[in-house]
Amino acid sequence: MKATVLHGARDIRLDDVPHPVLSTGGDAIVRVVAACVCGSDLWPYRGITPTTEPKRIGHEFVGIVEEVGADVAKIRVGDFVIAPFYDCDMTCANCLNGVSTSCLNGGWWGADDRSGAFADAGQGEFVRVPHADGSLVATPGQPDDALVPSLLALSDVMGTGHHAAVSAGVTAGSSVVVVGDGAVGLCAIIAAKRLGATRIVAMSRHADRQALAVEFGATDVVAERGAEGIERIKAMFDGIGADCVLECVGTQESMDQAIRSARPGGMVGYVGVPNGGAELPIRLLFGTNVGVNGGVASVRNYIEELLPEVLAGTLNPGRVFDLELPLSEVAEAYAAMDERRAVKVLLRP
Amino acid sequence: MKATVLHGARDIRLDDVPHPVLSTGGDAIVRVVAACVCGSDLWPYRGITPTTEPKRIGHEFVGIVEEVGADVAKIRVGDFVIAPFYDCDMTCANCLNGVSTSCLNGGWWGADDRSGAFADAGQGEFVRVPHADGSLVATPGQPDDALVPSLLALSDVMGTGHHAAVSAGVTAGSSVVVVGDGAVGLCAIIAAKRLGATRIVAMSRHADRQALAVEFGATDVVAERGAEGIERIKAMFDGIGADCVLECVGTQESMDQAIRSARPGGMVGYVGVPNGGAELPIRLLFGTNVGVNGGVASVRNYIEELLPEVLAGTLNPGRVFDLELPLSEVAEAYAAMDERRAVKVLLRP
Numbered sequence: 001m002k003a004t005v006l007h008g009a010r011d012i013r014l015d016d017v018p019h020p021v022l023s024t025g026g027d028a029i030v031r032v033v034a035a036c037v038c039g040s041d042l043w044p045y046r047g048i049t050p051t052t053e054p055k056r057i058g059h060e061f062v063g064i065v066e067e068v069g070a071d072v073a074k075i076r077v078g079d080f081v082i083a084p085f086y087d088c089d090m091t092c093a094n095c096l097n098g099v100s101t102s103c104l105n106g107g108w109w110g111a112d113d114r115s116g117a118f119a120d121a122g123q124g125e126f127v128r129v130p131h132a133d134g135s136l137v138a139t140p141g142q143p144d145d146a147l148v149p150s151l152l153a154l155s156d157v158m159g160t161g162h163h164a165a166v167s168a169g170v171t172a173g174s175s176v177v178v179v180g181d182g183a184v185g186l187c188a189i190i191a192a193k194r195l196g197a198t199r200i201v202a203m204s205r206h207a208d209r210q211a212l213a214v215e216f217g218a219t220d221v222v223a224e225r226g227a228e229g230i231e232r233i234k235a236m237f238d239g240i241g242a243d244c245v246l247e248c249v250g251t252q253e254s255m256d257q258a259i260r261s262a263r264p265g266g267m268v269g270y271v272g273v274p275n276g277g278a279e280l281p282i283r284l285l286f287g288t289n290v291g292v293n294g295g296v297a298s299v300r301n302y303i304e305e306l307l308p309e310v311l312a313g314t315l316n317p318g319r320v321f322d323l324e325l326p327l328s329e330v331a332e333a334y335a336a337m338d339e340r341r342a343v344k345v346l347l348r349p
Numbered sequence: 350m351k352a353t354v355l356h357g358a359r360d361i362r363l364d365d366v367p368h369p370v371l372s373t374g375g376d377a378i379v380r381v382v383a384a385c386v387c388g389s390d391l392w393p394y395r396g397i398t399p400t401t402e403p404k405r406i407g408h409e410f411v412g413i414v415e416e417v418g419a420d421v422a423k424i425r426v427g428d429f430v431i432a433p434f435y436d437c438d439m440t441c442a443n444c445l446n447g448v449s450t451s452c453l454n455g456g457w458w459g460a461d462d463r464s465g466a467f468a469d470a471g472q473g474e475f476v477r478v479p480h481a482d483g484s485l486v487a488t489p490g491q492p493d494d495a496l497v498p499s500l501l502a503l504s505d506v507m508g509t510g511h512h513a514a515v516s517a518g519v520t521a522g523s524s525v526v527v528v529g530d531g532a533v534g535l536c537a538i539i540a541a542k543r544l545g546a547t548r549i550v551a552m553s554r555h556a557d558r559q560a561l562a563v564e565f566g567a568t569d570v571v572a573e574r575g576a577e578g579i580e581r582i583k584a585m586f587d588g589i590g591a592d593c594v595l596e597c598v599g600t601q602e603s604m605d606q607a608i609r610s611a612r613p614g615g616m617v618g619y620v621g622v623p624n625g626g627a628e629l630p631i632r633l634l635f636g637t638n639v640g641v642n643g644g645v646a647s648v649r650n651y652i653e654e655l656l657p658e659v660l661a662g663t664l665n666p667g668r669v670f671d672l673e674l675p676l677s678e679v680a681e682a683y684a685a686m687d688e689r690r691a692v693k694v695l696l697r698p
Contacts, residue, residue, distance in 0.1 A: 094589060265451070285629070289448050291642030292642075293642065
């Protein structure tokens, strides 16, 4: 079969790889209907995370179940399924606590699972899913093709934006600032509005993303960054800042922006994968009672909550995909995102 | 009048100082009935925070109102009042948000207030309180003298322990670990039990404090620290750690202990004044979804909630005082706490 392999900085190829084979009893083979490129895929693509040997890549996909192991009880051949960006069993203590990204038995796409068998990455034709009954969520019946982008968004960006909002404690009446206008930041706006925030500020400098942010529910747009951006935010909220700030980038600058945009006693919900050397400034946080909560988003735990709204057409996170390409053009997909010609690219095998 | 003055490391004296005078209209003069020494007073006492010039000290007191300014509306001469460990107006945006330690108009005892007038420190005979109607809470009638220690605990340690528990999200059924067995840690145990925690682990190595911890509601005591302590905590809670960890010390070691004792998705509520150079480890927090929330506790906002239970005798944080001395023996009070001969010393002018 064909699958995407990162060979080195900006050297991404669609290679011939072995077709996956069931091996553990609890696994399934999924034929990928749609996959996509994540902002976090750009770190190794750009060489910021070095690639020492060819590596399968991609962690967001939806598809049709082709085969299931003998122990699979819930997922059936022919199901249309959404996979989260990681494998999990949904039965361990952490999964039951709602933190399936810390699954005691799960793992990551494109790596060996705990049984020693390889779990394929998402940007390919087929994926072996180690814990099929845990990881996969089947839709009721076959969804309309027009829903595929929004269903695919449940595998990562929508659930991750939702996690930022939940972690920051967004509730009815909250004032919210979203730092980051990528796919996750835009989904965080959707999530904040859905949870009842009455004022949502999108921090964005790109006209197309600003427009989408407003469409998703942003009430204000702030283009300034750094000290100037913080001053503008404070001025908007009683001179003290917003209740909740959703950090959706992962750089030192964006986290600093987030912490200083929160009012005393406010909360930063962060989902940007931390890059850069800085740790969190405890004295500033202590003095202002700004809390920091979040991390690698347990999107699997959110799929059941969000799926009905996607199927009903009331939740449309698929709008963040602004380019669709065949899997054969995966190199162009990466280039388009790297060069900021696209917010997020959907790939069809 | 007499008031405590820190002259340098371990040089604490009861000096003659000017009697306070009303100056702003909204202020009051309080005759101190009881004050106490805080663990945080030991930082400058020990010279860890250097003292460059003689400085008035003490931030916890209860007393009787002797005089009020012309603009004071709620507090009356003769009231028995509890003061929080800071001055606040309870009318600004931060106070109304429940974060009175970030009061836009308040200040600290033993320092000039925003009008330029001096607010006396607490370990003395009298204190000028700049925002009397904001800072002070009057009891209904004159309380029994036996209640004075518990009322005094509302000025800092009880509210601070409560803030740790609230910040960590302790609720009915929570599993809780308390790091630190000083007065604040012990009050955090009271708070956790009061909020419905079903299992409360006190991390303590001192037999007398362990006994008080159990009396206050601790279900388990762990004497080990560091990696060994973390392993014991994890083993007690499904191998993953506790829901909520209350950090009540403020050192790098205690914060590390707290973060690593929390389960994935758990929350650290911290109130220990940060000492030492370490910032918060964002990658560890991100990977485990452990949140960190808390800071300088807005105890003024908690007094109304806790006071009725103290007056009813069902909340007894005054038990943390294990030594009572006349104010004239303030030097011995500091020495006793410095040498760990006392958990917390109550002073009577």
